[in-house]
Amino acid sequence: MSAALWVHTVVGLVALLALLAGVTLVGVWWERKFIGHLQRRRGPLHHGWHGLLQLPADMIKMVGKEDTVPAAADRLLFQFGPVAAIVPAYAALVALTFAPGVALVDMSHGLLYVFAFETMLPLAFALIGWSCANKFTLLGGLRAAAQLISYEIPMLLAALGVVLAAQSMGLTTIINAQTGVWYIVKQPLGFAIFSIAMLAEMNRSPFDLPEAESELVAGYMTEYSGMKFGFVQLAEYSVLLVGSYLIAALFLGGWNMPFLPASWLWLALKIVLLMTATMWIRGTFPRLRVDTLTQLSWKWLLPAALLNIMLVAALALALGPKLY
Amino acid sequence: MAVYGSGLAKGLGITMRRLFRGPVTELYPYEHKHPAPTSRTFLVMSANEEGGPACRACNTCIVGCPDHVLRLEKHPDDNRRPLEFVVNSGRCTFCGLCVESCPYDALHFSQDYERATYDRASLIYNLVHEGALTGEGDEVR
C-alpha cells in the first residue's frame, strides 16, 4: 500500500472513531434532555452548560470503576463480549458516505457490507448474555438474539426495494439516484417497514426488550461494569447512527434537499431528526412483549415486505428506468 | 393491524404537546419551596412574655408522644419550669401529637425542613437549656 493510502486509512479510521464518540456523547446528552423535557422536567443541568459535561463526567466515572468478573462466568467470553459488540458496529461505519465524495471506502456494495456487519451483532449479544452466568442476562441475551434475527429479514427485503429502484448496492449511487424524488415518495410501504425493522435492530423502544429495564434490570448488560458497559453502549449508539443514516440515505435522499444545494448538512440534519424521533417514540410507548414482537415481524412485516418487493418490481417494469 | 396507529399517534401528540408546556420541576436548592403554614416540620419552643420558655413542665407532650422523642427535666427551683427540654428528632415521626396536646401552646412547628446532618448525635437538640430558651430552630432558612 502506498503511503497516501496508509495516511488516508488511518486518518479516516480515527475520524470515524471521533465521530462515533462524538455522536455517543452528544446523543446521550440530547436524549436525556429531550426525554426530560417531554416529561416536563429538565434532564442534566448542572455540569457544564445545561449538562453538556455530564457525559464526560460519566465517562471518567466509568473508566475509574472496578472491573468485576462474576466467579462463575466464562472469563474468555466475558472479556471478549464487548469487543464482539463494538468491532462489527464500528466496522460498519467504514462504508458510510457522508457527503459527495467523502467516505473512507467508497464501495460499490456498501449496503451489503453494512448489513453483513450489523448481522454479527445478535451473536455478540447472545454471547454476552450467556457468558455472565446470570439467569437474567441469559434471558436478555436470548431475547436480543431472537429479536435482532427476526427483524433482519423484513429490513433486508425493504432495503432490496431501494436497491431495485437504484440498480445498485452502493450507498453513493443510491443517494445520487435521489436527486430528484426521494424514495420515500416512491416506496412509502418500504419506508414504513424499513423504519420499524430498523427501530427493532437498534434495540430502541418499543423494541428494547433486551435491555428491558423494569424486567431484567439491564438485560444482557447487567454484569458489565465500567468501561465494558461503556463499550456496549458505544456499540448501541453506533447502531443507532448507522440505522438513522440508512433510513436517511435509502429513503430520505441522503444529502439531497429539494431546491437547495446538496451538502452534508442536510444529511446531518436528517440523522439528527431521525434520532430525535426515536427518542420521542422511546419516551412515549411501552415495550412489546417477546411473542408479540416476533409475531409482528414474522406475521406482518415479512408478508408486507414481500408485497413491497413485488410492487416495486412491477412498477419498475411498467414505468421503466426513466420514470422510476 | 389496520387500526394500529391512531392510539400511538395520539400518544405521540400528547408527549409533544407537553414538551412545549415547559418543565414543572423546581430548581431546588436554588429555588426554595416554602411549606404551608400548617406543615409539620421541626419543633420550636415558644417564648412567654418575659422571654423565657412558655413550657410549664406538665409532661403532657411526653406522655402524648408515641415514640419517646421528648425528654424533660424540671427546674429544681420551680416545679412549673423546665430545666432541659431535649428533642431527639432522629426518632421523631413528625406526627404532631405533642404540639396538639400541649395545653399552653408552647410547642409549634418551624417552617424548617432542611436539617440533614452528618451524624446522629447532632439530630438531638435542646429547645430549653439550663432554664432558658436556646432559640434553636427559630431562624427559618
Place this chain on the structure above:
Amino acid sequence: MVNFERTDAPGGTETLLLNVGPQHPSTHGVLHFMLEMAGERVVNAKPVIGYLHRGIEKLAEDRTWQQVMVLTDRQDYVAQFSNEWAYCRAVERLAGIEVPERAEWLRTLMCELNRITSHLIWYAGVTMDIGTLGTPFIYAWETRERIFDFFEAVTGARIMPNWMRIGGVRTDIDAGLLAPMRAFLADDFPKECDVFEALLTGNEIVVSRMKGVGVYTAEECIHLGITGPFLRASGPARDLRRDAPYGAYDKLDFEVCTDDVGDSLARCRVRLRELRESARMCVQLIDRMPEGEIAVKVPRALKPPAGDCYVRTESPRGELGVFVASDGSAKPYRYRVRSPIFYNLSAMPRLLPGHLLADMLVIFGGIDTSMGEIDR
C-alpha cells in the same frame, strides 16, 4: 429457608429458578417472588413476603388508642386515610362515640382524594412496568402534587397525615382551600384522565400486551377472597361504599365501576374509571358539605369498654378490615388488620402458572400491591 419443590419441565429439561425481587425495579416495594420457569413460561410461583414487617400490630398494643393512629398511616402508605378511617370507625363503634356529620363528610372527601392519589401511584407503577420510560409516571406525579399540596395545607403533612381523631377530625378545611381544589377536580382533572387513558388503555401496544392476559373469572376471585378493583374487573359489582355504606357515601351519587372481561386491560380500565368517579364524588362532597362541628370531645386517655369490634371499609385496593379488641384499659388489647392485598396476593400462586414472565409483571401491576399493608 423457603421450601420450594421443583417440578419437571416438559421435554425432560430442568426448570429455571428465578428470583424476582426483593430488589427489583418493578416489584412495588419489597416483594419477592420465586418463580420456576421453563423458558419464558412460569411453571410454579411462590411469593415470599415479610421484608417490610415492622410489627405494627404488636406496636399498637403498647400505645394509647390515639397514638395508634400514627401507626395506621404507615400500613398501606399509599392509601393512608382509608387506614385511619377504618381504625377510627372500629374504635368509635367500640366506645359508642357518634361522629358529627361534617366530620363524616370531611373524612369522605379526604378518603376519595386519597383514592385518586392511590390510583395515580398505581398508574405510574404499571406504566413503568410495561416499559414506558417514565413519561406517564411523571404526568401522574404532577397531578398528585396538586393533591398533596392540598393535603399539606389541611393536615400538615403530605403522606403521613395523622389527621383523623377518634370522634372526628383534627382540623377543619376552609372554603379558601376547597374552592381551588373543586375547580381543579371539575375542570382540569377530567382532561388529565383523558391523557392517562390515551397513554395506557388507548395505546395499541399496551392493549396487545394486556388483552387476554391473566384472565380470572368471577368465581375464582370470590373463592380466593379477592376484593376491590381486581374483583370488579371480573364482573361482580361488590363495592362496600354501596353495599355497606359509611361516612357520606349513602348521600352521594356514584357508580360502581365494573368490567366483565377480567383480564389485565379490564383492571386498568376499572381503575381509570374509578379515578373519574372519585373526582365526581369529591366535587359533590365539596358542593354539599354541611356546616357543623368537626369532632366530639373525647377524653385524652380514652378507655373503651371491654369487647371487640370488626369494621370493613373500601380502601383503594379492596376490602380493608380492622379488628380491635379492648380490655377496658387505655391501650388496645389487639389490633388486627385484614389487608386486602394480602389476600389478593396469596391468590396469585394458584392463578399464575402458565403465563410468560413479561405477563407476570403486567399481572403484578394489576394487583396494585403496597407492601406496607401486606407485611405490616
